[in-house]
Amino acid sequence: MSQKKISSVEKQKNSNTGFLVQGSILAIASIISRIIGLLYRSPLTAIIGDRGNDYYSTAFEIYSLLLLISSCSLPLAVSKMVSAKVSQGKVKDAYRVFKCALGFAVCSGLAAGLSVYFFADFFANLLKTPFSIYALRVLAPTLFIVAILGVIRGFFQGLGTMMPSAISQIVEQIINAIVSVVAAYFLFQRGMTLGAVLGNQEDYSAAFGAAGGTLGTGAGAVAGLLFVAFVFFVYRPVFKRRIRRSKATSQESYASILRVLILTVIPVLLSTTLYNLSAIVDQGLFKNIATIQGYTADQIHTFWGVFGGKYRVLVNVPISIAAAVVSASVPAITASYANKDHESVVQKTGNAIHFSMVIAFPCAVGLGVLASPVMQLLFQDSSPLAAQMLQIGVISVVFYSLSTLSNGILQGINRMRVPVINAAISLVLQALLLVLLMFAFRLNIFAVIWANTFFAAIMCFLNHYRIHKELHYKQEWKKTFLIPAVCSVIMGVVVYLIYFLTHLILRSNTISTILAILVGGFAYFVLMIVSKGMTEEDLLAFPGGRTLITFARKMRLL
Numbered sequence: 001m002s003q004k005k006i007s008s009v010e011k012q013k014n015s016n017t018g019f020l021v022q023g024s025i026l027a028i029a030s031i032i033s034r035i036i037g038l039l040y041r042s043p044l045t046a047i048i049g050d051r052g053n054d055y056y057s058t059a060f061e062i063y064s065l066l067l068l069i070s071s072c073s074l075p076l077a078v079s080k081m082v083s084a085k086v087s088q089g090k091v092k093d094a095y096r097v098f099k100c101a102l103g104f105a106v107c108s109g110l111a112a113g114l115s116v117y118f119f120a121d122f123f124a125n126l127l128k129t130p131f132s133i134y135a136l137r138v139l140a141p142t143l144f145i146v147a148i149l150g151v152i153r154g155f156f157q158g159l160g161t162m163m164p165s166a167i168s169q170i171v172e173q174i175i176n177a178i179v180s181v182v183a184a185y186f187l188f189q190r191g192m193t194l195g196a197v198l199g200n201q202e203d204y205s206a207a208f209g210a211a212g213g214t215l216g217t218g219a220g221a222v223a224g225l226l227f228v229a230f231v232f233f234v235y236r237p238v239f240k241r242r243i244r245r246s247k248a249t250s251q252e253s254y255a256s257i258l259r260v261l262i263l264t265v266i267p268v269l270l271s272t273t274l275y276n277l278s279a280i281v282d283q284g285l286f287k288n289i290a291t292i293q294g295y296t297a298d299q300i301h302t303f304w305g306v307f308g309g310k311y312r313v314l315v316n317v318p319i320s321i322a323a324a325v326v327s328a329s330v331p332a333i334t335a336s337y338a339n340k341d342h343e344s345v346v347q348k349t350g351n352a353i354h355f356s357m358v359i360a361f362p363c364a365v366g367l368g369v370l371a372s373p374v375m376q377l378l379f380q381d382s383s384p385l386a387a388q389m390l391q392i393g394v395i396s397v398v399f400y401s402l403s404t405l406s407n408g409i410l411q412g413i414n415r416m417r418v419p420v421i422n423a424a425i426s427l428v429l430q431a432l433l434l435v436l437l438m439f440a441f442r443l444n445i446f447a448v449i450w451a452n453t454f455f456a457a458i459m460c461f462l463n464h465y466r467i468h469k470e471l472h473y474k475q476e477w478k479k480t481f482l483i484p485a486v487c488s489v490i491m492g493v494v495v496y497l498i499y500f501l502t503h504l505i506l507r508s509n510t511i512s513t514i515l516a517i518l519v520g521g522f523a524y525f526v527l528m529i530v531s532k533g534m535t536e537e538d539l540l541a542f543p544g545g546r547t548l549i550t551f552a553r554k555m556r557l558l
Contacts, residue, residue, distance in 0.1 A: 028166070029162075029165070029166030029167070029169045029170055029324070030169065030320040030321055030323065030324045031317065031320070031321065032169075032170050032173075033169045033170055033172070033173040033320075034316065034317040034320055035317075036170075036173045036174060036176075036177050037173060037176075037177070037313065038313065038314070038317070038378055039177065039378075040176070040177035040178075040180055040181055040216075041309065041310075041313055041378070041379070042378050042379055042380070043181050044056075044180055044181055044184055044213050045309055045310070045379050046380065047181070047184045047185055047188050047209055048184055048188060048206055048209035048210055048213065049206060049305070050301060050302045050305030050306060050309065051202065051203070051206040051298075051301045051302075051305060052184075052188075052205075052206035052207070052209045052210045052213075052305075053210075053304075053305035053306075053308060053309030053310070054129060054132075054206075054300075054301045054302075054304045054305040054308065054309075055129060055131050055132040055134075055135055055206055055207050055210040056132075056135055056210040056213050056214065056308075056309065057304065057305070057307075057308025057309055057312075058124070058127050058129040058132040058135075058283065058304075058308075059124075059132045059135035059136045059139060059210065059214055060135075060139075060214070060308075061127070061279050061280055061283060061308075062116070062123045062124075062127070062132075062136060062280070063116065063136065063139045063142070063143070063214075064279070065273065065277065065279075065280055066112045066115065066116055066143060067112070067143055067146060074101060074104070074105055074108075074147065074150050074151055074154060074265065075150040075151065075153050075154030075157065076154065076408070076411065077101070077154070077261060077264040077265045078097065078098065078101045078150075078151055078154030078155055078157075078158060078261075079154040079155070079157035079158035080158070080264060080334045080411065080412070081094075081097045081158065081257075081260065081261065081264060082094045082097050082098065082154070082155055082157075082158025082159060083158040083159075083160070083332070083334045083335045083338075084334050084335065084338045085097060086158065086159065086335075087334075087335035087338050087339060088338060088339075089246060089247060090246070090252075091239075091242050091243050091246040092243050092246060092251055093251065093252045093257070094158070094159075095239065095243060096251075096252060096254060096257050097257055097261065098151065098155045099254075100254055100257045100258050100261055101151045101154070101155075101261060102148065102151050102152075104151075104258070104261060104262075104265075105147040105148050105150065105151045106144075106147070106148065108147055109143050109144035109145070109146070109147025109148065110144050112143040112144070112147070113140045113141055113142075113143040113144040114140070116136055116137070116139065116140040116143060117137055117140035117141075120133045120136040120137045120140070121133055123136060124136060126284070127280070127283055127284055127287065128284075128287045128288065128291070129287075131203050131204075131206070131207035132207070132210065133207075134207050134208060134210070134211040135207070135210040135211045135213070135214045136214075137211075138211045138214045138215050138218065139214045139217060139218065141218055142214075142217050142218040142221050145218065145221040145222055145225055146221050148225060149168070149221060149224055149225045149228060152164075152225075152228040152229065152232055153165040153168065153228060155232075156228070156231075156232075160332075162324075164227075164228050164231045164232075165228075167227065168224040168225075168227045168228045168231075169224065171220075171223050171224055171227050172220040172221060172223055172224030173220060174220075174223075175216070175219050175220040175222075175223040176216040176217055176219065176220030177216065177220075178216070179215055179216035179219040179220070180212065180213045180214075180215065180216025180217070181213075181216070182212075183212035183213070183215040183216060184209045184210070184212035184213045184216075185209075185212070186212065187208040187209055187211055187212035187215075188205050188206075188208055188209035188212065189205075190208055191204040191205035191206070191207060191208025191209060192204070192205040194208070264416070267411070267416030267417050267419075267420055270420040270423075274420060274423035274424050274427055277427060278426075278427055278430055278452065278455050281427065281430070281431055281434075282430075282434065282448045282451065282452065283304065285431065285434050285435060285438070286303075286304070286434070286438070286445070286447070286448050287300055287304070289435070289438045289439065290303070290438075290444060293438070293442065293444075295444070302385075303385075303444060303445040304445070306381070306383075306385060306386050306389065306445070307389065307445055307448060307449075310375065310378075310379050310381060310386055310389075311386065311389040311390055311393060311449070314367060314374065314378075314390060315367070315390075315393060315394065315396060315397050315400075317363070318359060318360055318363035318364070318367075318397050318401060319360075319397060319400045319401055319404065321356070321359045321360075321363075321401070322356045322359075322360065322400070322401035322402070322404045322405045323404055332348055332412075333345055333348050333349065333352075333409060333412030333413060334412045334413075334414075336348060337412065337413050337414065342471070345412075345413065345471060346471055346472075346473055349409050349467065349471065349473055350473075350475075350476060350480075352405060352409065353402070353405060353406075353475070353480055354476075354479060354480045354538070355538075356401050356402065356405050357398070357401070357402070357480050357481060357484050358484050358528070358533070358534065358538075359401070360397055360398045360401040360402070360484075361398060361484040361485050361487075361488040362484070362487070362488045362491055362520070362521075362524045363397055364394040364395060364397040364398050364488070365394070365488040365489060365491060365492040365495075366488075366491070366492065366495060366517065366520055367390055367394045367397070368390070368391050368394040368492070369492045369495050369496050369499075370495060370499060370513060370516060370517070371386075371387040371388075371390035371391045371394075372386075372387035373499060373509055373512065373513040373516075374390070374513060375387055375390065376509050376513075377509060377510055377513050377514075385445075388446070389445065389446070389449060392446060392449050392450070393449040393452065393453065395453055396449070396452055396453040396456055399453060399456035399457045399459075399460050400456040402456075402460045402464075403456045403459035403460045403463060406459070406460065406463035406464060406467060407419040407459075407463060409463075409467055410463060410466060410467065410470075413470060413471065415466065415470055418463070418466045419463065422458075422459055422462040422463055422466070423459065425458065425462065426455045426456075426458040426459045426462070427455065429454070429455070429458055430451045430452070430454055430455035430458075431451075433450070433451045433454050434447055434448060434451035437450055437451065479532070479533055483528065483531050483532070483533035484528070484533055486531070487524055487527040487528050487531060487533060488524065490523070490527055491520050491523050491524040491527065492520075494519060494520055494523045495516045495517070495519070495520035495523075496516075498512075498515060498516040498519045498520070499512045499513065499515075499516035502515050502516065526555070526557060529552055529557045529558065530557060536549055536558060539552070
C-alpha cells in the first residue's frame with residue numbers, strides 16, 4: 001500500500017474515533033460535575049431532609065420539563081446545524097445559525113421563566129406538592145440563563161470542541177454546590193422562624209431550605225455563562241478570520257435559517273420532552289395512587305424524597321456519560337451523513353455504542369453491589385428502602401445509557417421523528433405498567449423504578465430497530481455487550497470481597513467503600529484488556545489514552 005493510501009486510512013480512522021476523544025472529555029467533565037453534585041447533595045440532604053428533597057425534586061421535575069421545552073433541544077440542534085454547515089465549507093452560514101439561535105433562546109428562555117414564576121402555584125398543586133412553589137419561583141430566572149448558555153455550548157460542540165462545555169460544566173457545578181448548601185442552611189433557618197409563627201415549622205423550613213438549594217442552580221448557570229461568553233469573545237476574531245478565508249459565496253437568509261432551526265428543534269424537543277415527561281407522569285400517578293391506597297403524606301414524602309433526592313441522583317451519574325457521548329457523536333455523525341459517507345456513519349455509531357457500554361455496565365454492577373455502602377457514604381442513609389431502590393434500579397443505567405445514545409444517533413442521521421414516536425409508545429406502556437404494579441401488586445415506590453426501567457428498555461429496542469433499518473447497521477454483540485457484562489460481573493465479585501474483608505478488619509464504611517471502588521476499577525480495566533474488550537485504539541479515545549497504553553504495556557497487558 002502506498003504512503004498516500006496509508007495516510008488516507010489513518011486519517012479516516014482518526015476521524016471515526018476522534019469524536020470519542022471529544023466525547024470522553026465531556027464525559028469526564030460530566031463525571032466530575034456529578035461527583036461534585038453527589039458531594040453537595042449529602043450536606044444538602046442533611047439540612048433539608050427527605051421532605052425537603054421531595055419539594056426540591058418536584059420543583060426540578062417541572063423546571064426540567066420547561067427547560068426542555070424552552071431551550072434544552074437548542075444545543076443539540078445548534079451543534080447539528082453548525083457541524084453540517086462547517087463540513088460543507090459554509091462557515092458564514094454557521095455563524096448565522098449561532099446568531100439566529102441566540103435570538104430564539106432569548107425569546108424562549110424568557111417565556112419559560114415567566115411561565116414558571118407566574119404559574120408556580122398551579123404546577124406545584126398539580127403534582128400534589130404545594131410547598132415546592134418557593135423552589136420553583138427561585139428556579140424561574142435560571143431558565144433564561146440556561147437557554148443562552150446552551151446555545152453557546154452547542155456552537156462550540158458543532159465546531160468539534162467540547163472543552164468550553166466541559167470546563168463550564170465544572171465551574172457551574174462548583175458554584176452550584178457552594179451556593180446551594182450555604183443558601184439552604186440560611187433559608188432553612190428562615191423557614192423555621194416563619195413556620196413557628198404560622199404553625200407549620202416542618203413544611204416551611206423544608207420548603208425554604210429546598211428553595212435555597214435551587215438558588216445554587218441559578219448561581220452556577222450564571223458562572224457557566226460568564227465562562228463560555230469569555231471564551232466566545234476570545235475566539236470570535238479567530239472565527240471571523242475563518243469566515244473571511246471561506247470560499248463559499250452563497251449566504252443563507254436568517255428567515256431560512258430560523259425555519260430550519262425550528263424544524264430541527266421541534267422533533268428534538270418532542271422526543272426529549274416525551275423522553276423526560278416520564279418523570280412527571282411517574283410522580284403524578286404515584287402520588288395520586290399512593291394517596292388512594294392509604295399511604296400517609298409523610299410516607300409519600302419519604303418515598304419520593306429518597307427516589308428523587310438519592311436514588312436518581314446516583315443512577316444519573318453514569319447516564320450523564322452517555323449524554324456526553326451524544327453531544328460529541330451527533331455533530332460528528334451529522335457531518336459524515338451530510339457528506340454521504342455511509343461507512344463513517346456506521347463506524348461512528350458502533351464506536352459510540354461500544355464506548356457507552358464500556359462505562360455503563362461496570363457502573364451498574366458497582367452501584368448494585370455497593371448500594372447500601374454508597375447510600376451510607378453519601379447520604380448517611382442505612383435504611384433498607386434506599387439500598388433496595390438502588391439494587392433494583394441499576395439495570396436501568398444500561399438501558400437509559402443506550403436509549404439516550406440511540407436517540408442522538410437517529411437525530412444525527414436526520415430521522416428526527418423516530419425518537420418522538422418511540423418515546424410516545426414507551427411512555428404510554430410505562431404508564432400502564434406503573435398503574436398495574438401499583439394497584440395489582442402494591443409495589444409503592446418500587447413500581448416507579450420498574451416502570452422507569454421498562455420505559456428505557458422499550459426505547460432501546462425500538463430505536464435499535466430503526467437504526468438497523470436506516471443504516472443497515474449490524475450490531476456487534478461480543479465486544480460491545482458480552483465482554484463488558486462478564487467483566488463487570490467479575491469486577492462485582494471483587495468489589496464485594498474487598499468491601500467485606502476491609503470492613504471486617506477496619507469497621508469503616510468510608511475507607512471500605514472507596515478502596516472497593518478503586519480496586520474494582522483497576523480489576524475491570526485489567527479484565528477488559530485481557531479479554532480484548534478494549535484495544536489500544538479504544539484506549540486512545542480516552543483523555544490520557546497514551547498514558548493508559550503505557551501503563552498497560554508496563555503491566556504486560558498489551
